[in-house]
Amino acid sequence: MISLGIHEKALEVQSRRTQLISNNLANADTPGYQAQDIDFRAVLANAAGSDSNNIQLTANIPLWMPNHGEKNHKHYSINSSHGLTSSSQFRTPSSPSLDNNTVDVSMERAAFAENNLRFNATLTFINGKIQSMMKALRGE
């Protein structure tokens, strides 16, 4: 099993963050919607600290997933267990609005762009790792 280190987990956190921020953007006009985000540093630190060999099989399994304790469904458990246990948090609104919506579109767009850049950076790191592995394999 090749190891891509922390970048593998970083990709997951960044994908998750993309989803959250796009949800914020989608609900920019929904009255009462509270913008959410995750603390990237905290989640990643949490993920990096967890031992990947010591997967807790019941950690992140959705309640409605059937038979998650049985052996033939074990792959669900492993797939859904990343050691990434941190909840999303609500954003502190910079300027209150009349309808209790806390989405600041310009801020969300900036966060989205930043997250995209981080995602690309992570992909570049992984690509570099793969290339160095390929070089070692070829023995050039």
Added chain:
Amino acid sequence: MSLFSVFDITGSAMSAQSVRMNLTASNIANAQSLSSSDGEVYQARHPIFVAKDSDFSQSLSSEMNMFSGNANGAGVEVREIVESQRSGELRYEPDHPMADEKGYVQYPNVNIMEEMANMISASRSFQTNVDALETTTQMMERLLALGKG
């Protein structure tokens, strides 16, 4: 992979904004209509946006569904379309065929300024979601090309 759900999220938002745009167009088009199909005067229509699964995600601990695909929040939906109950404008036009016995004609309660502002807001929100979708597509393309150099 949670990136796929971005398509659902932004798609639902674009669809909701289209509904809003449609209603705005209808309101502007009927700003001077003296009678709608049911005989009453036309009333401005507005959509009610609701965040999908909002109650669900708040009640369920987010630790539990954090990384399981369609986790908390999955876009926006138009729950209903309401007619504005604001009273419309009464104009004194005694020669008008639809005037009442005192000579007043009931005009729709459409506020053109409000509708224009709504239209611009809907258009901007739509654009934002298209941009988010494009960016996500690029991210996924790069992800697919992983390891190719």
